[in-house]
Amino acid sequence: MSDTFKLLAEPHAVSPFHAGELAVQERVGVRELAHSSGIRGIRPSMPEQHRAFFTNLPLMVLGGVDANGQPWATVRVGQPGFLSSSDVHTLHIAGTTLPGDPLADAWKVGSLVGGLGIQAETRRRNRVNGVITAIDHNALTLNVSQSFGNCPKYIQSRTPTWVPSLLSAAHQQTRYSRQLEALDQALIEAADTFFIASVNAADDAGIARGADVSHRGGPPGFVRVDDAATLIVPDFSGNRFFNTLGNLAVNSRAGLLFLDYIHGDLLYLAVDAEIIWDKARLSEFAGAERLLRLRVREVRRSPAALPFTWSPVEYAPQFAAFNIAHHGA
Numbered sequence: 382m383s384d385t386f387k388l389l390a391e392p393h394a395v396s397p398f399h400a401g402e403l404a405v406q407e408r409v410g411v412r413e414l415a416h417s418s419g420i421r422g423i424r425p426s427m428p429e430q431h432r433a434f435f436t437n438l439p440l441m442v443l444g445g446v447d448a449n450g451q452p453w454a455t456v457r458v459g460q461p462g463f464l465s466s467s468d469v470h471t472l473h474i475a476g477t478t479l480p481g482d483p484l485a486d487a488w489k490v491g492s493l494v495g496g497l498g499i500q501a502e503t504r505r506r507n508r509v510n511g512v513i514t515a516i517d518h519n520a521l522t523l524n525v526s527q528s529f530g531n532c533p534k535y536i537q538s539r540t541p542t543w544v545p546s547l548l549s550a551a552h553q554q555t556r557y558s559r560q561l562e563a564l565d566q567a568l569i570e571a572a573d574t575f576f577i578a579s580v581n582a583a584d585d586a587g588i589a590r591g592a593d594v595s596h597r598g599g600p601p602g603f604v605r606v607d608d609a610a611t612l613i614v615p616d617f618s619g620n621r622f623f624n625t626l627g628n629l630a631v632n633s634r635a636g637l638l639f640l641d642y643i644h645g646d647l648l649y650l651a652v653d654a655e656i657i658w659d660k661a662r663l664s665e666f667a668g669a670e671r672l673l674r675l676r677v678r679e680v681r682r683s684p685a686a687l688p689f690t691w692s693p694v695e696y697a698p699q700f701a702a703f704n705i706a707h708h709g710a
Contacts, residue, residue: 397423397527399581399589402627408658409670411621419622425588426469427528431507435464435498439543439689441474444495444578444594444636445484451651451679453483453636454578454594458688460543464498472496472509475520477548481555481683483636483649488513493582493592494523502540504533504697510591526591531620535598537573538695539642547645547688555683560609565680568641568648569612573601573694578636579628579654586631595625600700603666610677612652615669617699626671629654637675642694645687651679668699 397419398406406412435441440458447453457463459476466472474496478485488494492513499506507530515522556562561569569575578594597614605613616626629635637650657672666672 396420397589398622399583399586399627399631401581401630402589402623404630405623405626405656406621409621409623415621415623418620423527423529423622425526425528427466427472427509427525428469431498431509431528431530432466432469434500434505434507435466435472437461438464438498438500439541441476442497442499442576442594442596442638443474443484444497444576444580444592445487445492446580446582446592447483447487450582450634451483451636452578452580452592452632452634453487453649453651454576454638455479455482455484455636455649456638456640456647456687458543470525471514472511472523472525473520474523477688478519479647479683479686479688480553481647481649481681481686483651483681488516488521490514490516493580493590494521495578495580495592495594496523497576497594497596499536499596501536502538502692504536504538506531506533506536506596508593508595510593512591526588531596533697534619534699535617535697536596537598537697540692541689542691544688544690547685553684555681558680560677561606561680562609565648565682566606566609568639568646569604569606571601572604572639573696574598574640575604576638577625578638579625579632580634581628581631583631593624593628598697600696605666612675612677613657613665614673614675615663615666616671616673617668618670626656629656629673635675640687642691645685645689647683647686649681649683650675650677652677
């Protein structure tokens, strides 16, 4: 079967999905299930428990687009309370922009934002997508167009401890390159978590138009480095909405963020993504339902930028069957 497929029009006006998401759902055979779940679970406003959840977080992962149309995944940090909500449609994002943030100067009124609040120690995560309506110094005000929760699958449990002195110590310059250096490859090959930002900014995307940022987890080594400019990533069973793959079906550019939980480094990657549907390839990755081939266009590494220390990892129960030691933990 061809790797390309026709984007489908959605007959249901209330659908929260755009044509790319619908096409992937159709190909996988879950379109009706996703529609039923989506109209119930994807809301145009934040429920109270999500608003309270955000206020307790010391960091939030953000996805957006720079002036050249490149999506990036990045992170804002702060003492709990740096995220706040004045009403069910509004999320205020203050906090600290970390060194080397590729979106630090990109935000403006009208910018598309995908937000992921993740509490790794409890394996809770909630998402918001929307548009910036105001900027006050470094603080963003987001009008929420989509709000939904995700299940705890694939989240590795770690407890962060805020160390504000690390902010002032983060003075090393961000390194820029066009391909992965050996230190970058080692971080990726040992990683059990990363974040991916994608976007569909097309006008015909309707209410589903926007940026998105998602969590990806796996046993250490689940991201394979083929060479200094190519990664292969398994796509495991998820909520069947296919927000990320749906965006990539219409816009192949994506942004990745890897966190070094030991040294505090942040590794940002700008990539072009290709969805691999060939079932014969799936045996290369246990549990994979699809693969992503990611071709690196730009690398940014910010040393010791993250102002946290982290407890030892407790791997997600979905990976209990994996030989973690074999994968390099």
